[in-house]
Amino acid sequence: MSVKVYAMTCGWVTMPMNSLLSGEEGTLLVPVPSYLIDHPKGAILFDTGLHRDIFTDKAGYLGKMAKWLDVTFHPGEDITARLGVMEHDAGKIETVVISHLHFDHCGGNAQLPNARMIVQAREWAAGHEPDFIRTNGYKTEDYDLGHDILQIEGEHDVFGDNSVVCIPTYGHTPGHQSLIVRTDGGEVVLAGDACYLRRTLEKMWLPRQVHDKEAMLASLKILAGLKARGARIFYGHDPEFWKDVPQAPAAIA
Secondary structure, three states, X not given: OOOEEEEEEEEEEEEEHHHOOOOOOOEEEEEEEEEEEEEOOEEEEEOOOOOOHHHHOHHHHHHHHXXXXXXXXXXXXXXXXXXXXXXXXXXXXXXXXXXXXXXXXXXXXXXXXXXXXXXXXXXXXXXXXXXXXXXXXXXHHHHOOOOEEEEEOOOEEXXXXXXXXXXXXOOOOOXXXXXXXXXXXXXXXXXXXXXXOHHHHHOOOOOOOOOOHHHHHHHHHHHHHHHHOOOEEEEOOOHHHHOOOOOOOOEOO
């Protein structure tokens, strides 16, 4: 059995540095990743990037978020176009693993009308709680679209063969999850926002504001343990790291 992983940068976001590393000043332009995992039983996605509405009405889409971040997103960077480069039809993608429900991780869900979304149950619940929607940047129009939703608790073996496994990495949001992919070349860990930057993991350096600091530190320790045993960690938004990440249609593993 051979499992392949492909990385796609689906736009860029300019964020305050202290939203990434507490106490840092200035801003940083960071990538918005999505991944295709090609398994003998089918292709799945991990995260879906940005919503196409940003093309035509960025200010309207971002709303209050426009006060502290900006988005660079061009036609050809949306998930449908990125999949097309690999000759995959977005309408035929059957499974998507969503790390969490922030706009830059599930904004492309609308382009995947036939996919089942795999999300941690506590994240799905948070995404429908008015207080979390108001304070955590959730936009129900990104994810509450009538898809089949598989709500999971904790670890979940996507294909039943231990090759693609969701792992809970709570803290950034109530139900954040990362993905372990076991390939012929070794383990790959798609960290999502459990670990924004390489420095986040190396120094256990949290952002200024997170949902649960203790949970996020515990998740970083899990990622550090995986890295210590040889896994390759793909950091969620590290522009320096992503300069060396091959883009689809080249495989990263």
